[in-house]
Amino acid sequence: MKIVVAGAGIIGVTTAYELVERGHQVTLLDSRSGAGLETSFANGGQLSASEVAPWAGPEVPWLVLRWLGRADAPFRLKLRADPEQWLWLLRFLTRCRASARAERVLPNLSLALLSRARMDEIAEKFDNDPLEFDEKRAGILQLFHHAASLKAASSGIARMSDAGLEQKVLTARECVELEPALGAAFASGAILGGIYCESDRSGDAHKxxxxLADRAQRLGVAFVTGAEVTGFDTQGDQIKGVHTRAWTFDADAVVLAAGVGTPRLAKMAGARIPVYPLKGYSLTLPIDGDVLAPNVSMTDEARKIVVSRLGDRLRVAGTAEVSGYDAEIEMRRARSVLDATIGLLPQMKSAENGVEYWSGLRPMSSDGSPILGQAGRYRNLFLNTGHGSLGWTLASGSASVLADLIDGGMPRINLTPFDIRRFSFI
Incomplete structure (x- = not known):
């Protein structure tokens, strides 16, 4: 089939690769000049099957009220005269229940574990020409400052273990034995304990x-940059072509995987989807050879940051902001991520003069799981979107099952939890 994939972030690229590997004629479109230049460009770097619970939970409304008015708040809400924002917030708030959060964990975990397996399968294919992306297989350590938070997080370990993911609870001293870079935080009493998932990984999503886009092109994918989708040719219940400003591409199937741009494209095709941008910040610090920088990727639950070592760089990401489509860097918020980094790892203060700040927009569904599969009145229109902060973690699995579905085969996991029809009041 001739298949057009709109969007060349980590989701679109993995989708194009899976489809061309199955023998399809694939065209990959993106408005930017290359692959992975928006949400995938400088994310937190974690491939975190252990952290797939949705953001929506019973504590969120209280935290939003507590942080109201703080420019440096980890979670900030900036209301706009935007009906899509208000509708998304309404849906999000209905999911701020413990039962709703628990409902999404195992489906997300199954997709994360499939992603891990699929990445390993792809790596084997390129064994003689490996993908170099600063991968580290040192696990992910979640750090806790409060006993109640650690107890609540520990309560889900058995359930995830039954589903195939092993984790263990560590004391504060064991956290430092695992990651010596936490010595100063331990000495100050800032760490109560942690949960360690040895099988989790990290790496540079942009790389x-x-x-992978380069490998996909070698297999035959036509990667067209500077191509903004402007509309669709339709006939009956099918899309027959995809318009850009300069060209029209014939299509037997269309996949929308354009991150926060996907709702606009879906609307052009007559479909509305509950995906809205959550703005986040990251920073990248150079690692001097004399600095004791972490090797294990970490999540600091109190400071709301994730930390990953990417070769000779340290990537730290944090904050969430529901504020529309503005990706401009607000220095006070960017600086709050640096302050949190130095609070956890004071030895990194020496590198702050070399810091590089970045902000990006995560395409977040209202229930914390991606939307995968056919959507709308056109039976050959497919969605691969709404991954939020889990795009890197879920990308390869999402692409694999979507390609199975387009091929008419049996996906490797149950896709019902990711079907758009779960949103009954769209």
Whole structure:
């Protein structure tokens, strides 16, 4: 089939690769000049099957009220005269229940574990020409400052273990034995304990997307940059072509995987989807050879940051902001991520003069799981979107099952939890 994939972030690139590997004629479109240049460009770097619970939970409304008015708040809400924002917030708030959060964990975990397996399968294919993306297989350590938070997080370990993911609870001293860079935080009493998932990984999503896009092109994908989708040719219940400003591409199937741009494209095709941008910040610090920088990727639950070592760089990401489509860097919020980094790892203060700040927009569904599969009145229109902060973690699995579905085969996991029809009041 001739298949057009709109969007060349980590989601679109993995989708194009899966489809071309199955023998399809694939065209990959993106308005930017290359792959992985938006949400995938400088994310937190974690491939975190252990952290797939949705953001929506019973504590969120209280935290939003507590942080109201703080420019440096980890979670900030900036209301706009935007009906889509208000509708998304309404849906999000209905999911701020413990039962709703628990409902999404195992489906997300199954997709994360499939992603891990699929990445390993792809790596084997390129064994003689490996993808170099600063991958580290040192696990992910979640750090806790409060006993109640650690107890609540520990309560879900058995359930995830039954589903195939092993984790263990560590004391504060064991956290430092695992990651000596936490010595100063331990000495100050800032760490109560942690949960460690040894099988989790980290890596540079932008490097991976760029290199996989190159491999996909070698297999026959036509990667067209500077191509903004402007509309669709339709006939009956099918899309027959995809318009850009300069060209029209014939299509037997269309996949929308354009991150926060996907709702606009879906609307052009007559479909509305509950995906809205959540703005986040990251920073990248150079690692001097004399600095004791972490090797294990970490999540600080109190400071709301994730930390990943990417070769000779340290990537730290944090904050969430529901504020529309503005990706401009607000220095006070960017600086709050640096302050949190130095609070956890004071030895990194020496590198702050070399810091690089970035902000990006995460395409977040209202229930914390991606939307995968056919959507709308056109039976050959497919969605691969709404991954939020889990795009890197879920990308390869999402692409694999969507390609199975387009091929008419049996996906490797149950896709019902990811079907758009779960949103009954769209």
């Amino acid at each position: 991976y997307a760029s290199q």
